[in-house]
Amino acid sequence: MLLLSIDWIFFIEKIALILVIILSSFGVAAYATWGERKVAAIMQDRIGPARAGLFGLLQPLADGGKLFFKEEIIPDHSTKTLFILGPALFMVTALMTSAIIPWGPDFTLTIGGTVHSVALQVADINIGILYIFGVVSLGVYGIMLGGWSSNNKFSLLSAIRSASQSISYELAMGLSLIAVLMVTQTLSLKTIVEQQHGFWADGYFTWNFFKQPVAFLIFLVCSFAELNRAPFDMPECESELNMGYHQEYSSMKLGLYLFAEYINMFISSAVLATVFFGGYNFPGMDAVRDAMPGGLFSIICVTVLMVKVVGFILFFMFIRWTLPRFRYDQLLNLGWKGLIPLALINLVITGGVILFFFNK
């Protein structure tokens, strides 16, 4: 099956995987909007969307359909190319991160005696975490371009806020991850997950959360800021900036912005679960692996990862409907004077512990 020296099976495999991942990201994001409204309703003693379908489960379809039929307005004085590019870029960067997340162990399938093995990861690149940072920092371009090209002062202010917020929190995020990298000794997400195999090994918890709780906390807070979600939803604080950077957007362009935020939330939950909560690993996985065929085991692992991801998404929503928005100076103070020193101290202590106790 080697044609023009391209491994076509590999090619088709990857395309299928990419399609599945993108479609399921859309699905999860769509139902995250429904979930958000339900969670908000429950926290406020309401019942939330309940009309469209059973428990309002068709609500995302109704919302999407509504957005498609809205009038598309491009303001006269906007920079049209960038105005259209903004939401597209935001969506693309939101989806790009999903490429390096290992969704499960290799999916093995025995057909006629030969064992086919399909990796459930689009690309196992050895600079995985760096790639995440690269793409996440590109994400702010979608907001910046949208806010700037709208030619509206509120949008511009919000875009600037978003940019400075992202830059401030990326520093702390990076520093917190360096401490994790000192423990794992690798940047490849696949290896990081494999190191967290099971739950308990050699007298230690294997998950990075137990080795680096402070780094986890810093990373969590920073991902709230990176996602522009409450309590750090500065770029779109309705009370100050009307609607924020997507004020001039309408129809599906607005939909794309709102939707990409939920995809971002899904992906960053997946990153959190992968880096800190063992990815697809779960306690007692060895026994489960021996008991069933390889294909089924992979599916169970993917399900476990999804459960963790949904847990994180629920936590994000839970926080959003609990905490009021931070003031802008509080936000920057927390980032620069709180989290960055904390991450540095964590880094030094981690280094010291590794040097004195694990230096073999």
Place this chain on the structure above:
Amino acid sequence: MQLTKRAAAVDRSPMTLGERIYIPAIAKGLKITLGHIFKKKATVSYPEEKRPFSPVFRGLHVLNRDEQGRENCTACGLCALACPAEAITMEAAERKKGEEHLYREEKYAAKYEINMLRCIFCGNCEEACPKDAIYMSETVMPSNYTRDYFIYKKQDMLITDEQLAKRNATGKG
């Protein structure tokens, strides 16, 4: 000067370390919202589920008829006089021979209109009526696009034969 005994001084002391790291406060907040998961929901799913009206609710007007289906109203005009919004108009007419099954007394309202856009639903008409002819029901006024719709004619308010039969059967309503 102290006006009430409930005044409390605002604590302006700088935040302690525990307050500055936010986490205990966040945990407290999460506990509160978590508690709301199990609280009773306040939502009433309206068209399927209706909250009962208060016994003193004043809704759309109803023109009453007696057990034999004769109109009670004698067009005395007391309701129109009592109406603070001047929403009621009527024209009286004399009962002809052979109309005894339609009107209870010799004089009746040939025209009886209430402008629901003027009406403030105060219930003074109900209070003023000496013949038990006008009542306020437990019906909310429906909405409409035209103003004409809101001028309710006698036929719009008169209780129907079915309602009458039901009242005669149950003794209430």
